[in-house]
Amino acid sequence: MPEKVLIYSKFPKALMVRIGQRFELLDAAGKPPLEVFAKEELSSVRAMITAGGTQLPGSVMDTLPSLRAIICYGTGYDGVDLVAAKERNIAVGNSPGANAASVADLAVTLMLAATRRILPADEFVRNGNWAAGKPSPLLRALSGNPGRRIGVYGMGEIGRKIAGRVAAFETEVGYFSRTRYDLPYRYFESLEALSEWCGVLMIAVRAGAETHRVVDANILQKLGSEGYVVNISRGSVIDEAALIAALQNNTIAGAGLDVFEKEPHPPGALTAFPNVVLTPHIGGHTQDAHAAMQDCVVANLDAFFAGQPLAYPVR
Amino acid sequence: MPEKVLIYSKFPKALMVRIGQRFELLDAAGKPPLEVFAKEELSSVRAMITAGGTQLPGSVMDTLPSLRAIICYGTGYDGVDLVAAKERNIAVGNSPGANAASVADLAVTLMLAATRRILPADEFVRNGNWAAGKPSPLLRALSGNPGRRIGVYGMGEIGRKIAGRVAAFETEVGYFSRTRYDLPYRYFESLEALSEWCGVLMIAVRAGAETHRVVDANILQKLGSEGYVVNISRGSVIDEAALIAALQNNTIAGAGLDVFEKEPHPPGALTAFPNVVLTPHIGGHTQDAHAAMQDCVVANLDAFFAGQPLAYPVR
Incomplete structure (x- = not known):
């Protein structure tokens, strides 16, 4: 049975097709997860995908008690409260250089x-x-x-x-x-x-x-x-x-x-x-860049669910 | 007294300021020279400046009986009938590489x-x-x-x-x-x-x-x-x-x-x-390129009026 992964930011669906073939995606599409999914469902979510620029404070992490991995689609991770993640023992990964x-x-x-x-x-x-x-x-x-x-x-x-x-x-x-x-x-x-x-x-x-x-x-x-x-x-x-x-x-x-x-x-x-x-934030918006970023997301999630350190951890 | 030079194509006036400081310019501004200037005035014109893409057939050269130099502003010279120029013993110059x-x-x-x-x-x-x-x-x-x-x-x-x-x-x-x-x-x-x-x-x-x-x-x-x-x-x-x-x-x-x-x-x-x-044919339209093309035009005209071969002849 595929592992559950929460999609936190609003992403075009096309970008998640490959990742969805490997994991069960819960797509909050940019809304607070609790508005979209039942508390019980979220309680078992161990990993999420976010866009690095989306604000992700400790208060949101607290709605996901099992969360242990935040995977940023792209290079940036400025929206992620790294201190809050560390305090909660949540690893943060990104897609360095992919785009x-x-x-x-x-x-x-x-x-x-x-x-x-x-x-x-x-x-x-x-x-x-x-x-x-x-x-x-x-x-x-x-x-x-x-x-x-x-x-x-x-x-x-x-x-x-x-x-x-x-x-x-x-x-x-x-x-x-x-x-x-x-x-x-x-x-x-x-x-x-x-x-x-x-x-x-x-x-x-x-x-x-x-x-x-x-x-x-x-x-x-x-x-x-x-x-x-x-x-x-x-x-x-x-x-x-x-x-x-x-x-x-x-x-x-x-x-x-x-x-x-x-x-x-x-x-x-x-x-x-x-x-x-x-331009409407299309810097990383080419087929090649998306493929490379998806490679990083999948590698990070595979490593995480295998109990290993993230393939591309934010340091 | 400055030498007379006919401007054959329609050029923005700003591009001819430097050249006008050195030569007496007769600006036909893209019209047949005989429509703009008296036959007598044209009879003494020995050099002209043209844009390489402007059609310049032998029939136009014949309205300028003293013409011995056609100087193209820019790299191209495809509009100039080179055979007709050669038959009339008219040298053709351009601005190779300047733009x-x-x-x-x-x-x-x-x-x-x-x-x-x-x-x-x-x-x-x-x-x-x-x-x-x-x-x-x-x-x-x-x-x-x-x-x-x-x-x-x-x-x-x-x-x-x-x-x-x-x-x-x-x-x-x-x-x-x-x-x-x-x-x-x-x-x-x-x-x-x-x-x-x-x-x-x-x-x-x-x-x-x-x-x-x-x-x-x-x-x-x-x-x-x-x-x-x-x-x-x-x-x-x-x-x-x-x-x-x-x-x-x-x-x-x-x-x-x-x-x-x-x-x-x-x-x-x-x-x-x-x-x-x-874009409206602006390939060579930067300050640097215009300065370099004007350098070539001036060098060609100086050489011609000094009785020397053109500095940048079309071969």
């Missing part, structure tokens, strides 16, 4: 699309203004990539893949992260110094208390009026109100955002800017 | 934007469908880049820069060109074989009689239903009617197009496809 290429690809896509004004350019063709010979102030010539300074904030798997990709566009690459690595990119001692130097800030840092709204008005000011910010990490890393003000005042030149502080509710003000590219 | 990085960057931008559905993704956020929890069939998970086979058609300066950039995305790169080079990419003996192999066809070949509409229904069929075509070369290389049919029938998965057979009049049918990214 790194997919997320890095989207980061570079957002950078290129924003800096080359792809959305206004496509609109200019489709609405007939090109054919009509109307001028388009949005499409004036801007800086190209050769020599552009790209600052990567965070040098985990995703940051490294971003750096390798953007370097191929004849750019200069710098980075800031807590640790300095043996990498062929210029290291900066602080986010402030990196932002002062670079023309595009690529946010690839892990979300958490330390990085909460660290990309603030001061950092955006340092990026400057020719500068761009791209975020594929978590919305919480940017002070969204400061970002909106910076876009309104032309303090920066544009942005590419796949993540927002409250998803799926990005601030309405952002949707007014033609120099911004907005 | 290669800018054009290659746009090619990769179009590929990434089309394969990751950036336009529908941005629209999904802006129109509120993400917030409303509406499903978006356009945003289902698609193939990612790692392992994707990219076929580069044409291996000049632009093709090489495209290849180097896309390789950084963990793709496999193949190419077809008349010449086989010592490059770390797989060589194919024909466009057909390349299209059979690859998932994205990047068109970077020089336009001309040999390449007129060579990307036809057969080639698109070989690309297949998961395949994409990206064109930053000239619209004439693709059979546009066949491309529209292939998009209508899902023979291919999408396209990214910066160039069209009749510019600025892309077929209306193209604007109906959400899986297509359309």
Whole structure:
């Protein structure tokens, strides 16, 4: 008989097909488990799957008295209260690096699309203004990539893949992260110094208390009026109100955002800017990335139910 | 006294500011020169600036009896009747490689934007469908880049820069060109074989009689239903009617197009496809590329008026 696994976050059903072939899934679909399932049923649940960005406090863990494994679908685990999990002797696992290429690809896509004004350019063709010979102030010539300074904030798997990709566009690459690595990119001692130097800030840092709204008005000011910010990490890393003000005042030149502080509710003000590219948190949303993340989830659950340590534990 | 130079194509005035500081410009702005200037004035014109894609037949050259130099702004010269120029002892120059990085960057931008559905993704956020929890069939998970086979058609300066950039995305790169080079990419003996192999066809070949509409229904069929075509070369290389049919029938998965057979009049049918990214011939449209192209134009004109061979002659 297959083991029971609770699905805590709201996931498209297609993503759980493979996992459902191996385990009996109780799909709470983003609601508090007790609202969807009987207390008795939940009492025997030993493992759950969650999206790392979904808030999972100790109070929810307490509704699942047998819970011993929280498996994050994806790289992030910022929504999981790790201290509460530890206190309750619950192991936490994730899918490290499984979506790194997919997320890095989207980061570079957002950078290129924003800096080359792809959305206004496509609109200019489709609405007939090109054919009509109307001028388009949005499409004036801007800086190209050769020599552009790209600052990567965070040098985990995703940051490294971003750096390798953007370097191929004849750019200069710098980075800031807590640790300095043996990498062929210029290291900066602080986010402030990196932002002062670079023309595009690529946010690839892990979300958490330390990085909460660290990309603030001061950092955006340092990026400057020719500068761009791209975020594929978590919305919480940017002070969204400061970002909106910076876009309104032309303090920066544009942005590419796949993540927002409250998803799926990005601030309405952002949707007014033609120099911004907005995507609905699709960084890890490719067939390859989903397959790799599902591999990690299955490996974690198999190990757990076999009484072994998780295959990919969060440390 | 500055030398007179005729501007034959319609260029934004901003692009001619630097050149205008050095030469006396007669701007025909895309009209037949005789419609704009007196015959006597044209009779002393010895050099002209044109866009390589603009048709420039011998009959126009004959309205400029002193013409001895045709300088193309940009890499292309497909609109210039080279035989007619040679017969009239007119040298033809261009700006080889000056916009290669800018054009290659746009090619990769179009590929990434089309394969990751950036336009529908941005629209999904802006129109509120993400917030409303509406499903978006356009945003289902698609193939990612790692392992994707990219076929580069044409291996000049632009093709090489495209290849180097896309390789950084963990793709496999193949190419077809008349010449086989010592490059770390797989060589194919024909466009057909390349299209059979690859998932994205990047068109970077020089336009001309040999390449007129060579990307036809057969080639698109070989690309297949998961395949994409990206064109930053000239619209004439693709059979546009066949491309529209292939998009209508899902023979291919999408396209990214910066160039069209009749510019600025892309077929209306193209604007109906959400899986297509359309840009108004902005491949070489960055500050860096314009500066480099203007350098070439000035170097060509300086050499010509000094009685020397062109700095960058078309061979």
